[in-house]
Amino acid sequence: MILISHRGNINGKIPERENTPQYIQEALDQGYHVEVDVYSTEVSGFYLGHDKPDHLVSSTWLKINSIWCHAKTFNALEGLVAQGIHCFYHHADKYTLTSKGYIWAFPGQLGGKNTIAVHPDQLTETEYLECSGLCSDYVSKYKHLEDQK
Numbered sequence: 001m002i003l004i005s006h007r008g009n010i011n012g013k014i015p016e017r018e019n020t021p022q023y024i025q026e027a028l029d030q031g032y033h034v035e036v037d038v039y040s041t042e043v044s045g046f047y048l049g050h051d052k053p054d055h056l057v058s059s060t061w062l063k064i065n066s067i068w069c070h071a072k073t074f075n076a077l078e079g080l081v082a083q084g085i086h087c088f089y090h091h092a093d094k095y096t097l098t099s100k101g102y103i104w105a106f107p108g109q110l111g112g113k114n115t116i117a118v119h120p121d122q123l124t125e126t127e128y129l130e131c132s133g134l135c136s137d138y139v140s141k142y143k144h145l146e147d148q149k
Helices: 021-029 074-082 139-145
Strands: 002-006 033-041 045-048 055-057 067-071 095-097 103-105 115-118 133-136
Touching: 002 115, 002 139, 021 033, 033 074, 045 074, 067 074, 133 139
Parallel strands: 002 033, 002 133, 033 067, 103 115, 115 133
Antiparallel strands: 033 045, 045 055, 095 103
């Protein structure tokens, strides 16, 4: 089971730390994958941030295998794909496909073998155990599932 920290959160939301490079690195260092929100500008490169580009990061750092980039704009999606960085774009779609072939499910949507359940607390354990991974602000509570699948 792939365990994905939502914006760096492991034990609940900490909005002031979300999508900051240090917070993301802390989650990575604890062995979690991390979903990050990414913006891009043609001039400066890639930025982390939820509502706007806040923290400049390198494409090399974004290529870390455990980072899942949620492109927040078309420019970010285009740039991430061009760099071969694992990414996806969605707004309110029930499902979207990541560039590595995973199905990213909107919160509360059911999934299957190749699906990432986002905010799995909206599903039953039987439902989210069918998935390949989970993305949550409380990902630590699913740590016991890490060795499954």
